[in-house]
Amino acid sequence: MDHARKLPTMTDVARKAGVSPMTVSRALKSDGLVSEDTRARILKAADELGYVLDSTASSLRSQKSDFVAVTIPSINNANFADTVGALNEGLKPRGLQILLGYTNYDMHEEERLIAQLLRRKPLAVVVTGGTHTPRCRRLLENAHVPVIETWDLPENPLHHVIGFSNAQAVQSMVDHFVAKGLTRIAFVGGDTDRDTRGLDRRRGFVAAMQRHGLDATRLIAAGPPPISMREGAEVMARLLDTAPDTQAVICVSDLSAFGALSACQRRGIAVPGQISIAGFGNFEVGAICVPSITTIDPSPKDIGARVARLICRVLDGDAPEPVLDHLAPRLLLRESSI
Amino acid sequence: MDHARKLPTMTDVARKAGVSPMTVSRALKSDGLVSEDTRARILKAADELGYVLDSTASSLRSQKSDFVAVTIPSINNANFADTVGALNEGLKPRGLQILLGYTNYDMHEEERLIAQLLRRKPLAVVVTGGTHTPRCRRLLENAHVPVIETWDLPENPLHHVIGFSNAQAVQSMVDHFVAKGLTRIAFVGGDTDRDTRGLDRRRGFVAAMQRHGLDATRLIAAGPPPISMREGAEVMARLLDTAPDTQAVICVSDLSAFGALSACQRRGIAVPGQISIAGFGNFEVGAICVPSITTIDPSPKDIGARVARLICRVLDGDAPEPVLDHLAPRLLLRESSI
DNA sequence: CTCCCTTATGATAACGTTATCATTCACAAA
DNA sequence: TTTGTGAATGATAACGTTATCATAAGGGAG
Incomplete structure (x- = not known):
């Protein structure tokens, strides 16, 4: 692939559509403050140039990302996968993007991962379990971001908890x-x-x-x-x-x-x-x-769906108090036991 | 959590350590061009302030992300999970971060996902399968980014292929x-x-x-x-x-x-x-x-490992030609068949 | 005809980092 | 002494977007 060629920016689209970059920005996010034919002209110009918005610049300027950081012990576990899948579904309507990391059941790997994920300034952090290294706890506390511990009932919750014993x-x-x-x-x-x-x-x-x-x-x-x-x-x-x-x-x-x-x-x-x-x-x-x-x-999908709902509530400015959502897993009696 | 408080920036660390922001930047990425005691002073100041580097700003300025975009049909499939797991392991030494999306076996969902993921300017895009919507193909071609199709042998490859028939x-x-x-x-x-x-x-x-x-x-x-x-x-x-x-x-x-x-x-x-x-x-x-x-x-982990190696080669400026890595899945005869 | 309000658009600056060039200083070679 | 060299650091600007304030045009009320 041709790495050298520069990708078109909003300014290119603006020039082509005969408007200012600001109007392009408004048109692309359906602000409602752009006249219909201007918007159409801009979308056409953007399409013809193959323009793709740069989320990096957008996030930097608006000082908010659309990332939700999630750590799970292993990607190859249907339980955690179900939780992440349901969480993803619940976040999709908001356009939020999951940033997933695997701790490999290792608290130090979790610490490394959290440090890396926090650099993206996620809107929320979802972790599996309630046991973390001291530095990991400190990192999460300093980040001033809602934290949700799942799949567990921690003795000293960092913040929100959606889990079970x-x-x-x-x-x-x-x-x-x-x-x-x-x-x-x-x-x-x-x-x-x-x-x-x-x-x-x-x-x-x-x-x-x-x-x-x-x-x-x-x-x-x-x-x-x-x-x-x-x-x-x-x-x-x-x-x-x-x-x-x-x-x-x-x-x-x-x-x-x-x-x-x-x-x-x-x-x-x-x-x-x-x-x-x-x-x-x-x-x-x-x-x-x-x-x-x-x-x-343990209803993994339910956990994921609840986490998604909590994150949406928090983003709406709701849920000022730490939430403790204590679930009760059901016993399923089947053929393998008398 | 206290959302209002502003997080410390490099400038804060610089002031506290009595150096310029540029030196902080150098110290944090182990440039080798910072004296040992200055670096120590800076790391101490950063730690005391709870400073976390802002990857968003870093990516914007340096015009390169450390994302690798990956789409798989479903998160809850051990085969694809193995591929992603091995890919993740292979990319970790480079500090690359996987940006994962689930297409739910739907080409239009894949298109939506690719459009969203490309906004992050990933270093490479890894997709599962070789069939895509026309717009999806166009998006990937316009992105000027290495694309790797996996788990398949496409008739018209977009770019690199690591798969099998x-x-x-x-x-x-x-x-x-x-x-x-x-x-x-x-x-x-x-x-x-x-x-x-x-x-x-x-x-x-x-x-x-x-x-x-x-x-x-x-x-x-x-x-x-x-x-x-x-x-x-x-x-x-x-x-x-x-x-x-x-x-x-x-x-x-x-x-x-x-x-x-x-x-x-x-x-x-x-x-x-x-x-x-x-x-x-x-x-x-x-x-x-x-x-x-x-x-x-089909050796899912092998696919992931090969994709990781290819990405590293491409990032090193190697592999100018599109790679076609044709794997041969092995037949495993077991008890369920005569 | 003026005033005010609304709608559509533009100009400017700023987000936090780093690429780039410039500067300083110490020290060795001439 | 001068010059050259390299190591350490700083100053400046720029990445692409959007928050914010400003402006222009249109339209109804008085």
Whole structure:
């Protein structure tokens, strides 16, 4: 491509249409303050020149961007993707553009990313989770921008929160199994502090088991996040070897739960006949597979839609108080558990 | 948050550090032309003020952004997510920022998106697929920016191409089944022109069947894209009712293939005993499920990595000629097919 | 016919940074 | 001593747009 050639500017359009640049600016943003035939002439000139507005200059002069910065742990996770997708849909009518970053489940990467994203002067910042490095918190506080923490209930919220308690959700799953008479329950998930949501789920498991006076030591580490189907299968195989009397397995996500289910199928272990399996996240695979997998639905799209609505409210000057939107994920009982 | 307060600028940092703004600018980008103690003083002042560089102003003045615009059909597709993830990794060392947009498998939405993204003056534009609206093509040509089409082999490339022939890949799958002695083969996929890659796969199926002198009319429409596991299951149920003598099913993606497999399992149909199933994309679910699903691996991460490398080369002034990187997806034979 | 108000347009300056050229100073070579 | 060289820093202007204020033309009320 010819990099050398200079792109046409508003001044070029103005000259061609026989008006001032200011009138071009007004015409392009449908100000209503331009006569119809002038506007038509300008649009025609712009089209013929192949003119494209320079958002950079526009943002600099008007001192406002149309960016919303968003960080998620991984792009390749249907839950977070659903949240971002719904957020994107909700922001589209306003012409807002998402600036997406992946932290790779790493708080320091999040810090680096936030520092980079803040340079664009986003209108709002949406982060996944409520645990951040001190410098990351400082950066966000200094930015004087609305911040929304999601997928979690932080102890010390930075600002707005739209999330749920991961620990509580898993406790409800434990309660359900215990009510069914199961006592030898294992938890499959990560044990590093990288995936804080995963750790919260694990904590919820331990707390609930202890509350019921049950042994909470069947904790199977599955390595660093993301914990995929493959890790779920490997870990389940290990569990079947070391603790074959296990009655139920709660997995940190539906993906690892599906892997666990596959491992059982390969060994001819009946699910839920011999062992019950549950996941987290209501991924599609868990609804379609045979048997379908009991899970907890955190409504990722709902989170995204709510974030979008909150951002719109804030931009309208509404919502002066920090919002705390505490969601309650639903338990979905399916075929994989008795 | 306090929106009113003005954020500190380079001038504020300069005043505090007792230097000129120009020196601050140099110090912040590690120009090497600033003495060590001056730089230290400046960084300290910047930190104390909570200063964050304004990329908008920087881009405007230097007339170059650090954006790479990327459009993909859907955020919630592990294949495209893998490509974007690898692309992101490859661009990170250069400090480039991906500007991501979702076309929702709609060429007109792609056009709208490209028009919006070009306003940021991206350094390069990466699109999925090789079919675009005329205006979209015009926009990209006028932008004087390197364009890379991926996941496809366009007939009339805009510029660079890093992709493969979807039709050819499916033909190799048909050839494999025919070599195994199967003749009554069905294709499950969309029939709208929205998902052009899906249509190409369908065309490849028809062409290969005809080449073998076989009946190519077992084409099962699965509605508009994205075609998910659920649609795969529904369509398979329909196929088992209407054409129970089908020996093999090739699905437009592993997701629909997994849905088809589940439908068979619910009906007690043996896979591959009674019917063989194949997918496309090498999604994780197909590798883990029981039986694992025969598929074609388009190496999404490889595509992303290659795109990143090409962009870096172009930015280095290398690669004056349009690059045509023709990849050859591999056939992965698994348990779901004889 | 004047006055005021509305509508359409223009002139000017400014957003925060950096490209570019200019200057200063120290120090080595002649 | 003069001259040359390089390193460190500063002064100025410019990137393309739009906020703001100013102006001109038209039209109805008095």
